[in-house]
Amino acid sequence: MLRTxxxxxxxxxxxxxxxxxxVSGTYGWEDGGTVLGSFGNFNSSxxxxxxxxxxxxxxxxxxxxxxxxxxxxxxxxxxxTGLSDGxxxxxxxxxxxxxxxxxxxxxxxGHYAMSDDVNSYEGSAGGNNTFSGENVWTELSHxxxxxxxxxxxxxxxxxxxxxxxxxxxxxxxxxxLSVTVTGADVSGVEINFAPAPGALALLAAGGFAGxxxxxx
Numbered sequence: 001m002l003r004t005x006x007x008x009x010x011x012x013x014x015x016x017x018x019x020x021x022x023v024s025g026t027y028g029w030e031d032g033g034t035v036l037g038s039f040g041n042f043n044s045s046x047x048x049x050x051x052x053x054x055x056x057x058x059x060x061x062x063x064x065x066x067x068x069x070x071x072x073x074x075x076x077x078x079x080x081t082g083l084s085d086g087x088x089x090x091x092x093x094x095x096x097x098x099x100x101x102x103x104x105x106x107x108x109x110g111h112y113a114m115s116d117d118v119n120s121y122e123g124s125a126g127g128n129n130t131f132s133g134e135n136v137w138t139e140l141s142h143x144x145x146x147x148x149x150x151x152x153x154x155x156x157x158x159x160x161x162x163x164x165x166x167x168x169x170x171x172x173x174x175x176x177l178s179v180t181v182t183g184a185d186v187s188g189v190e191i192n193f194a195p196a197p198g199a200l201a202l203l204a205a206g207g208f209a210g211x212x213x214x215x216x
Contacts, residue, residue: 024180025191027078029060033194035075035160036118041066042073042162047173056094056137056175065171066104066164074109078158078179079192081115083146087183091158092141095132097172104164105131106172108140113155118192122153131163132172146183 027033034044047054047063055061066073080089095106109127114120128142144156158179164170179191 021184021186022180022182023186023189023191024178025078025193026179027177027193028058028175029062029194030058031196032060033196034062035077036079036157036192036194037076038074039076040071040073041068042075043067044075054096054173056096058175061173061175062160063171063173064106064160064162066162067170069164069170073162074159075162076118076157077160077174077177077194079113079118079155080158080179080181081155081190081192082188083148083154083156083181084183084185084188085146085148087146087181087186087189089144089146089156090141090180090182091144091178092139093160093177094137094139094175095160095172096137096174097132104162104170104172106140106174107131107161107163108142109159109161110142110144111157111159112149112153113157114153115155118157120155122149122151125156127159127161137175 029046032046034046042064044062044064047061049055049059064075078091091108093108097104097106107128107130110125112122112125114122125144128140130140132138132140146156148154160174162172181189
């Protein structure tokens with residue numbers, strides 16, 4: 001269930017080819033979408049600006065929370081498929097939490113996958129050790145250089161990770177996701193974001209299969 005560069009006709013296209021060697025896309029949750037998938041005790045909903053108006057730009061953001069507390073919950077906010085060795089993926093989003101230098105905190109991370117399954121797992125891709133800040137919007141970013149490895153993986157999933165200590169302060173907000181892929185030939189690369197709720201039925205018939213590999 002995805003929004004893609006090639007996409008379904010009823011969906012707005014959010015990824016554009018900027019040059020022969022670059023493809024990029026942005027997503028701000030303005031259409032009511034949430035995440036493409038998740039792992040662990042990750043929960044999310046689409047947030048509409050109000051009091052306290054926790055959006056970075058526009059009128060909506062992604063509200064995330066950990067419940068129950070445990071493990072390292074991860075929400076999948078972008079799925080980049082059709083990658084080749086040496087492709088460079090730059091991703092960033094803005095994150096907000098309400099605790100100064102303590103949990104809960106958010107950070108950007110990634111894992112390798114296969115293009116036919118957003119829930120597949122072909123190893124950790126790592127991420128940035130910078131966490132969201134104190135009652136302010138913090139831009140979290142990271143750059144990955146892709147490797148197909150011996151298993152032939154060809155996709156990367158961008159994660160929002162949340163770290164919480166208790167269920168009274170177990171939440172944060174995410175907005176303005178940006179992804180750029182640069183490589184020698186990006187003609188087969190697609191940047192996928194969560195579809196709007198009304199698009200789910202259109203995509204169900206062509207949805208991805210179940211997870212190919214569980215995490216260790």
